[in-house]
Amino acid sequence: MVAEVGTGLDGRRQAKKSASAPDAPSAHDLRARPKKRKQQVASSSLVDDRLTLGRKRAAIPHKQQQQQQQQLRTAHQLSTTINIVASVAADGFGIRCRIRFVREAGEVVSELRSKRHPIIAMVAVGDEPVTSTASGSTELSASSVVSNDGTSGNLSNSSNTRSGSAMATVDVESTSLPTMNVPQGATSSGFTSTPEDSEEDGILDLTSSQLHNLKEVDLPPTLVELDLTANRLTELDERIGQMSMLKKLSLRQNLFEDSAVEALTRWPPVFGLEELVLRDNRLTRIPVVDAFTNLIVLDVSYNKISSMMGLSKASPLVREVYLSSNAIQKIEELDHLQNLQILELGSNKVRKMDGIEKLTQLKELWLGRNRLTTVNMCGLTSLTRISIQSNHLTSMRGFEACVLLEELYLSHNAITEMEGLSTLNKLRILDVSSNKLDAIKDIKNLSRLEDLWLNDNNIPSLDGIEAALEGVKNSLTVIYLERNPCARNNPDYVRKLRKMLPKLVQIDSQFFD
Incomplete structure (x- = not known):
């Protein structure tokens, strides 16, 4: 089974459940919430997939899944001929340029990285990728790109580019290009920039650059986004403290300890930060973030944090807080965050759902892999997604007031009866797999239910199931009943279900047309 999504920053199911037994949710499965932007940066962008323990991806309708499969095939076709935008750093030693997704083909980026091809800038042109070849006359002043092994390729102006953008293609399979080098004397202005280039000059992505420090890196003070994900950094460069325009900072997957991160709170120019990602470091406490008065997103997942005290004076503008995979035992210090919309606390040690009743704007709550025995959703009437997978629940009561709820994930608990669902008439996805249910009940009012996961329970037979599902028969498109007695003991149960x-x-x- 596919486990919880949540980059990051994603919880939507991107693939249908497999036939195998659903395991307890594992890390980095969903994701999450890719940021929408006019021109997306690489898969390692500041707000990555928020893949959080205990979160499941929302099942994708059959037709949409077919479209995604076609997009994936398109991505692999593009992996041999990649469109590159003519915008190369002129440092002479082939430093990595920003990656931009070719429309519907972001997978190309990871494929290039896995094959150790140069990481080059890519851009979408309209709705279709550029298809010109790398042969032909050269009209660019720095058109010859040379690799470390001495091979070279001429980049020609594309015949079908728009707005005068200089575009070209390079065959990454037939040309060995471990790094991209700029010919001696070339300047970055030797290539014609696209309008998007100027728009994104404030973004620097140094993901997976094996950096131990930033001494040899040019850090313009005008940066708006800085991504230092997956390096070996232990201290913050003081030049970051001079970036008065900085809005997004990702320090994910480094070796920062508490004292190193606290330097940010002493640098007033960066107090305008809107997004701070400290995921997967060596923090033992949440840094005091009260100085960041414009903060919207805070991610401190995958650390060793035991208390939420650092949030006590966080800006009331905060909308997303990610605390998954820490050692937090108590939910606290959230009352003043009246605009909070997403709270992720998966894989902690939480035993009670106290401290969230005033979060009236909360839309997503992820509490998978904790130690909860009961549910208290009083006042949380704006919730649309809830995950409390892999806890110790014995009852489904407590969700009645969540009338806007669309997705409810309760797998891997000890629930014995389906109940408390009659008011949830907007529910589209219900996952109660891997519990102790022996009957299907209380779903007759769920007229919008599309996905129902009941696998790995104790439902004895198909008798009475048709009546139980009468209220959802016009909306239900996906059902899981495998590894119930009704499936094991009835080889014809698939045909019977399709008839019902x-x-x-x-x-x-099994999929059907």
Whole structure:
């Protein structure tokens, strides 16, 4: 099974559940919430997939899944001929340029990295990628790109580029290009910039650059986004403290300890930060973030934090807080965050749901892999997604007031009866797999239910199931009943289910037209 999404920053199911038994949610599965922007940067952008323990991806409708498969095929086709935008750093030793997604082909980026090809800038042109070849006359003053092994390729102006943008292609399979070098004497202005280039000059992505410090890196004080993900940094460069325009800073997957991160709170020019990602470091406490009065997103997941005290004076503008995979035992210090919309606390040691009743704007709550025994959603009427997978719940009561709820994930608990669902008439996804259920109940009012996961329970037979599912037969498209007695003891149960529920496109791992 596919486990929880949440980059990061994603919880939508990007692939259908497999036929295998659903394991307890594992880390880095969903993601999350890719940031929408006019021109997206690499997959390692500041707000990455928020893949959080205990979160599941929302099931994708059959037709949409087919579209995604086609997009994936398109991505792999593009992996041999990559469109590069003519914007190369002129440092002479092939430093990495920003990656931009070719529309519907972001997977190319990771494929290039895995093959150790040069990481080059890419850009989408309209709705279709550029298809010109790398041969032809050269009209660019720095058109010859030389690799470390001495091979070279001429980059020609594309015949079908728009707005005068200088575009070209390079065959990364037939040309060995471990790094991209700029010919001696070339300047970055030797290539024609696209309008998007100027727009993104404030972004620097140094992901996975094996940096132990930033001494040899040019850090313009005008940066708006700085991504230092997956390096070996232990201290912050003081030049960061001079970036008065900085809005997004990612220090994810480094070796920062508390004292190093606290330097940020002593640098007034960066107090305008809106997004701070400290995920996967060596922090033992949440840094005091009260100085960041414009802060919207804070991610301190995958650290060794035991208390939420650092949030006590956080800006009331904060909308997203990610605290997954720490050692937090108590939910606290959130009352003043009246604009909070996403709270991730998966894989901690939380035993009670106190401290969230005043979060009336909360839309997503992720509490998978904790130690909860009961649910208290009083006052949380704006919630649309809840995950409390892999806890110790014995009852489904407590969600009645969540009338806007669309996705509810309760797998891997000890629930014995389906109840408390009658008011949730907006629910689209219900996951109660891997519990102790012996009957399907209380879903007759769920007229919008699309996905129902009941696998790995104790439902004895199909008798009475048709009546139990009467209220959802016109909306239900996916159902999981595998590893229940009703499936094991009835080889014809798939045919019977299809007859009961004519709109099904998936039963367990089987798809239908």
